[in-house]
Amino acid sequence: MSAGGAVVRTGLGIAAVIAYQVLAHHAVATPGEQGLGLAMALIPPLLLALGAAAKSPRRAWLLPLWVAGACALWGARTPLAQQFEWGLYIEHASFNLGMALLFGRTLAAGRTPLCTQFASMLHTRDGSALAPAIARYTRQITLAWTLFFVATAAVSTLMFAFAPIVDWATFANYLALPLVGVMFVAEHACRRFALPGERRAGMMESVRAYRASSGAANAGRT
Incomplete structure (x- = not known):
């Protein structure tokens, strides 16, 4: 990767972290933002799990398992948001x-x-x-x-x-x-x-x- 590409990638990563922190704090500090708060709680681990599953030699069954888990979380979103x-x-x-x-x-x-x-x-x-x-x-x-x-x-x-x-x-x-x-x-x-x-x-x-x-x-x- 070129030096310029590395700088851009680092900058995007920093921006994503800052955006996450601002949104997570807003969700906690603002009444009625349970949906946003749940998204902030679940999106990072889901993305990490998806990336790990996609790179794994066992992705043929890990990816369907990830989809099933994501669907289960979606089904339970209302109580989880509370x-x-x-x-x-x-x-x-x-x-x-x-x-x-x-x-x-x-x-x-x-x-x-x-x-x-x-x-x-x-x-x-x-x-x-x-x-x-x-x-x-x-x-x-x-x-x-x-x-x-x-x-x-x-x-x-x-x-x-x-x-x-x-x-x-x-x-x-x-x-x-x-x-x-x-x-x-x-x-x-x-x-x-x-x-x-x-x-x-x-x-x-x-x-x-x-x-x-x-x-x-x-x-x-x-």
């Missing part, structure tokens, strides 16, 4: 717990922490080992990201249970993602002090290295 806030909460908590699992499972014995994997792609193109200080730091950052997403899910759960629903929606839709940006800025500042002599790569460089590594691995398996 509790659409639960769908939005489950979606938000599941995303953050999923991200925590993505980072946290790489901290298990015998595995390479996710941030260490990124650092290896950027700093050791020749296959050599990372410097001990970088390996130690990236393990700590992987743990920090794991705890960050667990904390976000915990705050979301507590606010959903005990705070007014509009306050929860404000946190989930308007604060949670900016906090990810704050986390990136804080990590960048910590890195300047923890690894003062090391080259600092940006997030997009890390993503490109990860995608290049994944593409090479996939090509090697085919």
Whole structure:
């Protein structure tokens, strides 16, 4: 994909996320918008499930199963719409717990922490080992990201249970993602002090290295 195409695709993705958050918050904050709220709760997981089914070798039966599930949800739309806030909460908590699992499972014995994997792609193109200080730091950052997403899910759960629903929606839709940006800025500042002599790569460089590594691995398996 060309650089311009990547920028356009990224911009469209950001616009879609912003539109989703605005519409989801509007549905929670506005009486009578249960239908919109249910759509915001169901469309993302349905699209993800459809994409996974279409790419699966078992799509011959997964796609009909997806259609059957979508039809069942449509048939139950009226009672589901009355509790659409639960769908939005489950979606938000599941995303953050999923991200925590993505980072946290790489901290298990015998595995390479996710941030260490990124650092290896950027700093050791020749296959050599990372410097001990970088390996130690990236393990700590992987743990920090794991705890960050667990904390976000915990705050979301507590606010959903005990705070007014509009306050929860404000946190989930308007604060949670900016906090990810704050986390990136804080990590960048910590890195300047923890690894003062090391080259600092940006997030997009890390993503490109990860995608290049994944593409090479996939090509090697085919």
